[in-house]
Amino acid sequence: MSQMQNVERQLREMILGLEIGPGERLTERWIESRFGASRTPVRAALLRLETEGLIARDGRGWTVAPINLAELGQIAVYREAVEVAAVRLTAALEDRGGIELIAAMLDSCDAETPREEWHRVGLDFHIELARLSGNEFLFRAVRDAMTRLSRARWLEVRDEKALGRAWAEHYAILAAVRSGDAEQAAQLLSAHIAGSRDRLVTSLHDDRRGLRARGFAVVAA
Amino acid sequence: MSQMQNVERQLREMILGLEIGPGERLTERWIESRFGASRTPVRAALLRLETEGLIARDGRGWTVAPINLAELGQIAVYREAVEVAAVRLTAALEDRGGIELIAAMLDSCDAETPREEWHRVGLDFHIELARLSGNEFLFRAVRDAMTRLSRARWLEVRDEKALGRAWAEHYAILAAVRSGDAEQAAQLLSAHIAGSRDRLVTSLHDDRRGLRARGFAVVAA
DNA sequence: GATACCAATTTGGGATACCACACTGGTATT
């Protein structure tokens, strides 16, 4: 594994894991010393992470992208467009066996599963469902959108009931895809994304003071 | 303007303008000497153009992305998803005055307009229509998709009639958006994209020997 | 003539030195 990919991966994990808070300033020299690489791979990593939307230019420098509530709403609309298109393709496939792997993924989460894992599987559900469509562009769009949503979803205050409801919706979507009912899968997925967006934005909006108290930059809708 | 942006812009123009053919090898040193910049901005430009899909890694090196007929089909599906979502949003806006600027853009093309300009306006129509939606993600998705399609559309063998038909469809879409009929706008746009894809893939497929004779790498569907 | 092999060259990946510019903190002037 090259240094370039190493720095990119580690820095991404630190940002997604909120070890570096939204809005925090980044300097190439700090990253350089932090990961023991020189500025060349550091700059490559920064350029890549910029296109992922995880970091942004701040004048001449770099900052970790803030949590932007308006952006979350726009991403939800974008997600709906691409995820629904993907799930329609998937439901129309002759071989839809791949969804059983996704169902198994959901099954792997139980009461003893750590929250971190629920979070990851909740993202991967949508990503893998899009991958099944076979359309590389829809897949990448979903993956990138979920990456951007990742931190916000982690900060979301979720209760057990909300998580159970989300999982039930996931299973319902899978069932529709399994039976080849593209229309129902599309409708269930649309509703799921809209509900997910509402819960997310509400949660972050209500908790925005707490987030700011933790030093996280939160941009209002 | 910094060297970094300069190299990126000039190299992108050379690729999109087919001054460097699809499939051609690129070396950082050649770009460096060609544009009088050092390798640092060259590498930044390459990383950015890679995410745009205009260049790709070839083992350790770089090549200009080939024309990929299978990819063109996938992009059409992707385009349809995001463009239709965008046009639905636009048709639902209270202030849809922005579409008159787009109509003026179409009007500016007449019999004496060079082909190059028709090509550019044909791309910009879709990009600007998506921009009107106000959704940054849908806009970027459409812009990036059209960028990827740009070279293939330039190579397309188009007759006057096909162009006139495309323009008529553009006007019809605008009319539907202007009247606020999201459903019709969506249907017209879907049909337009599907037709555009069919003509494009057919044209390139029929002409693939000619393209290869020009040294352009064409990957079959 | 085909092939295995080796040295020279070229490549991208990385490290580092230097620069222009922005920002900071303090100082001198009013």
Added chain:
DNA sequence: AATACCAGTGTGGTATCCCAAATTGGTATC
């Protein structure tokens, strides 16, 4: 006390050097 100014410090942007690995071209061997 307020402000204009200026040197000092740190930043990202750029150029350049080094390196390991891959490619290449020729040569010796069979």
